Amino acid sequence: GENVEQHPSTLSVQEGDSAVIKCTYSDSASNYFPWYKQELGKRPQLIIDIRSNVGEKKDQRIAVTLNKTAKHFSLHITETQPEDSAVYFCAASIPGTASKLTFGTGTRLQVTL
Amino acid sequence: NAGVTQTPKFRVLKTGQSMTLLCAQDMNHEYMYWYRQDPGMGLRLIHYSVGEGTTAKGEVPDGYNVSRLKKQNFLLGLESAAPSQTSVYFCASRLTGEGQPQHFGDGTRLSIL
Numbered sequence: 001g002e003n004v005e006q007h008p009s010t011l012s013v014q015e016g017d018s019a020v021i022k023c024t025y026s027d028s029a030s031n032y033f034p035w036y037k038q039e040l041g042k043r044p045q046l047i048i049d050i051r052s053n054v055g056e057k058k059d060q061r062i063a064v065t066l067n068k069t070a071k072h073f074s075l076h077i078t079e080t081q082p083e084d085s086a087v088y089f090c091a092a093s094i095p096g097t098a099s100k101l102t103f104g105t106g107t108r109l110q111v112t113l
Numbered sequence: 114n115a116g117v118t119q120t121p122k123f124r125v126l127k128t129g130q131s132m133t134l135l136c137a138q139d140m141n142h143e144y145m146y147w148y149r150q151d152p153g154m155g156l157r158l159i160h161y162s163v164g165e166g167t168t169a170k171g172e173v174p175d176g177y178n179v180s181r182l183k184k185q186n187f188l189l190g191l192e193s194a195a196p197s198q199t200s201v202y203f204c205a206s207r208l209t210g211e212g213q214p215q216h217f218g219d220g221t222r223l224s225i226l
Binding site: 001043098101 | 144146153154155156157158161163169171172203207211212213214215216217218219220
């Protein structure tokens, strides 16, 4: 089955700096890669996703890049703000498998003032 | 439009007791999923369903059973609770079709003593 590794497990940045979280996946058939943000005690919420036919996608301060050859994808957050502090999860999905998601183990992002 | 609703929100059980967690969605989604979330391990898929009357095993199905008698409801049962099942349980649902996002409920925090 699919295996997703996520790094780093914790990340501390100063407000206004950029943050980058990286994930690698094992199954080259994976074609859908969402990122979820989870605040303490809350549900995971989708913040951005990318499909394998696209190399990069942006939404305001958030961007995701995908390198299919290397089987890795990254989340980029620019101009970080305190409200960006949360745990971020990457995931991957293989087509034809009921779109089951395999999640990474999460990155705790702390944005300090 | 409530989205995905999970009940109960919290529960404490004694070892050996049984209980059922309910997930209800009002978005007419075909696919539904049950995950457990443990510290440092991300979200792991327990069981899933691709439609009314169908269920399938995920990554960690042992000790759990599920039923999908109605399209909008997906029940997760613990027949004989064990301390290892102490976790936060999340339900998710999504539309059919590639690249459709999963929408999560607020979770159920379950403690087994």
